[in-house]
Amino acid sequence: MKITDGGICAAKGFKANGIHCGIRKSRTKRDLALIYSEKVCNAAAVYTNNLVKGAPLTVTKANISDGKAQAVICNSGNANTCNAGGELIAEKTCRLVAEKLGISDKDVIVASTGVIGQPLSIDPIAAGIPALADGLSYDGCCYAAEAIMTTDTSVKQIAVEFTAGGKVCRMGGIAKGSGMIHPDLATMLVFITTDCAISSAMLQKALKSDVKETFNMLSIDGDTSTNDMVAVMANGMAGNTIIDGDGDDFNEFMKALNTVNVALCRMIAGDGEGATKLLECKVCGAKTLTDAKKTAKSVVCSSLLKAAMFGADANWGRVLCAIGYSGADADVEKIDVAFISKAGKVEVCKNGRGIDFSEELAKRVLTEDEIEIAVNLNDGEFCASAWGCDLTYDYVKINGDYRT
């Protein structure tokens, strides 16, 4: 398996596009994305656990209940949530896309991201769909990736190549992240395409299993969004024998999916709202996997630690504090902590107590833009990683006046 150029159009038979249709005020900001597969795909998705769910999620769930999909339509600028008639608008959007593409409206995945509780008009969407569909191309990945962005500052895409049943398969993904992102759900919007042939059931199994280690281990701000989903479409055009059970091919597929998802997680975390730094907490030596995960998540979620990382301040007591309230089983007297980056490694805590370290080295390590917080609980065999970002002035600025 190897990482290649491209995104959702790396897999055979997938086209994409993104345009500005008028939901967002700024004319330079694309706000409507379309992904289309030449063949009907097996499809799977996971959704937010928030009780308040965006209208598009309900419609998407119903549409892919048969494990099939052929297109994704997604707007930014309005979440289509907590408003009147949201489901009707989501359904209408699917119908318009289906009519234009000559596919079934039950094979359309629909998603929205943006402000909650605002009316969404079908008009700009209806007006935009013809040009959006006419502009679909094998080079349109970046346009789609741009059109799903909200406060994201960079396009997030990745593609990989792997082998299944002797055939070269490709998988690609795009993501939008930035704010309102927190573990314990299928955070944010992610669309993944692959030309690998795999059954809907195995696709759902793969996705459900992998998000536990990837998107559910990601937090920007502790807020679990109302609109998040991760959807995968597999059109089988690589020509491999269909993966319909466990085995080597499924394992290869899982590896590819994990590579795509980890890469997108890191991109989302590094581009968290206002973020200047990607934080990765790697926990080892936990008694159970659950303890390892709880510990890693708690550390990357700590507002105090996030602010300290922004200030390049090696205030490791906040790491211990976050471990202590994580709910994980740990023996405080055994905990080791180090900070690691391209600039080096600085050990700051051994057996739960502070050790002498060079503040100068610590400053150099923490001034980099990717920081690993290495925690060894020295109490077992389990490991886990979680991703987050620092808490900055810009996070406050972006969210102090998001609507206007």
Place this chain on the structure above:
Amino acid sequence: MKITDGGICAAKGFKANGIHCGIRKSRTKRDLALIYSEKVCNAAAVYTNNLVKGAPLTVTKANISDGKAQAVICNSGNANTCNAGGELIAEKTCRLVAEKLGISDKDVIVASTGVIGQPLSIDPIAAGIPALADGLSYDGCCYAAEAIMTTDTSVKQIAVEFTAGGKVCRMGGIAKGSGMIHPDLATMLVFITTDCAISSAMLQKALKSDVKETFNMLSIDGDTSTNDMVAVMANGMAGNTIIDGDGDDFNEFMKALNTVNVALCRMIAGDGEGATKLLECKVCGAKTLTDAKKTAKSVVCSSLLKAAMFGADANWGRVLCAIGYSGADADVEKIDVAFISKAGKVEVCKNGRGIDFSEELAKRVLTEDEIEIAVNLNDGEFCASAWGCDLTYDYVKINGDYRT
């Protein structure tokens, strides 16, 4: 029951003082507080749930295991946590206080607040105790209240008068709060004194019950501190018949304690690190008390809502979002939300959907420094309140470089 002037010296027989002994660098910052009762008190305390616990907590727990205490010693500037020999230093501190005051070292409550993981020297404490004790007075409440502050910007104290068994009793409290404060523990440091006669068992019962509705419903930043405690001392000098069971007198006592604790909660929330606004989420119409509490806490903990409140932005979708991920049982279609302050009331959401409102009025309401977020779940009879504050540039600034 009425609110009166003063703090911990309002109750008969309590003296206090606070000095700068040298733990903190700034000579103008008091860093050592002492509270003393002329008579041995019945005492009770609750502590943080963090697995990582400050050394003073272990020592205090042991000392008041017999339900008795006569003095509180507390330093700021160093948490005496995750360091070498912390318990020995906490014990030594108790011995020095006890010797100077001529009391038992087992009747001393010891507490620390400040940076985690730094060695704490006994020297400044030992050098400071004689002057600290010699300066004890009935007017020393403010000095003690000052000396326990960390990043607090104002002294937090309150006193009330109530009647038990026909006798006038007084109760007062001081608190330090500001950062690393989160529900589900006896957040921050609070010391409460009363001259009411009450048994240790009833005192513990009253405290344990009341913190569930007060300090456990308070969040500044989602970080559960390692050093928090709320301790109460009752010296019986009001001369009332001792309260040793349920009844009218105990109910009066509970009312007084709740008044003191709610007032301190509001002071702590309003003076949260970097805060410009006190947020109070009042939830009504919940199916159970647990649902009401979960909802209220989730709303005041949302980073996104906290940032919106800083920007006086009526982004009520974030309130719905926080209710949705709170884990509380709710019917989204029934939820009403309004923002209330001295400037008026603006209803923003009815039956889970946005309603037209005046953005101008909303701005006026949200520009005040005390904001109520009124949530009606319209689904039952239970209510709860939680307190928090807005998320500001200054929170990031204060915590980006706290150690230096």
